[in-house]
Amino acid sequence: MKIKLTIYHLLFGLLALIIVIGVLKATPVGSKNLGKQEISTTAASANNIKELTVTARQFSFSPNAIKLKLNQPVRFRITSQDVTHGFSVPELGIDKIIEPGKETTFDFTPTRAGKFLLLCSVQCGTGHTGMRGSIIVE
Numbered sequence: 033m034k035i036k037l038t039i040y041h042l043l044f045g046l047l048a049l050i051i052v053i054g055v056l057k058a059t060p061v062g063s064k065n066l067g068k069q070e071i072s073t074t075a076a077s078a079n080n081i082k083e084l085t086v087t088a089r090q091f092s093f094s095p096n097a098i099k100l101k102l103n104q105p106v107r108f109r110i111t112s113q114d115v116t117h118g119f120s121v122p123e124l125g126i127d128k129i130i131e132p133g134k135e136t137t138f139d140f141t142p143t144r145a146g147k148f149l150l151l152c153s154v155q156c157g158t159g160h161t162g163m164r165g166s167i168i169v170e
C-alpha cells in the first residue's frame with residue numbers, strides 16, 4: 033500500500049510538472065515581445081535599402097546597364113514580361129530564375145568594383161545568347 037501511494041505521488045508530480053512546462057511554453061511573454069522587436073527592426077532596415085526594378089523580356093534586360101555603388105546593399109525586384117529568363121552575373125555569384133507573372137526579389141551588396149557581364153541563363157528563344165547586359169560597380 034505504501035509503495036503504490038509513492039508511485040501515485042510520483043505520477044501526479046510528473047503530471048504537474050508537464051502542465052507547468054506547458055503553461056510556461058504557451059505564454060512566453062518576454063520572448064514574444066523580443067520577437068516583435070526583431071521583426072520591426074528587420075522591417076525598418078528593409079525600408080532603407082535601395083530598390084532596383086529590372087524587367088526581362090525576349091531578348092533584353094531593362095535597364096541593361098545597372099549601376100551599383102560599392103558596398104551599398106540593393107534589393108533587386110525582377111520580373112519577366114514573357115517567358116522564363118535567367119538573371120545571371122557569374123562573376124558576382126548571382127544566378128536567379130525569373131518566372132513570368134512572379135517577382136523575383138533578392139538583396140545584394142557589391143563588394144568588388146568593376147564592370148560585370150549580366151546574362152540570361154535560361155534558354156528563352158532564338159535571341160537568347162544576345163540577351164546580355166552589365167552591372168557596373170563604382
Ligand SMILES: [Cu+2]
Pocket residue numbers: 117118152153154155156157160161163
Ligand atoms: Cu535567355
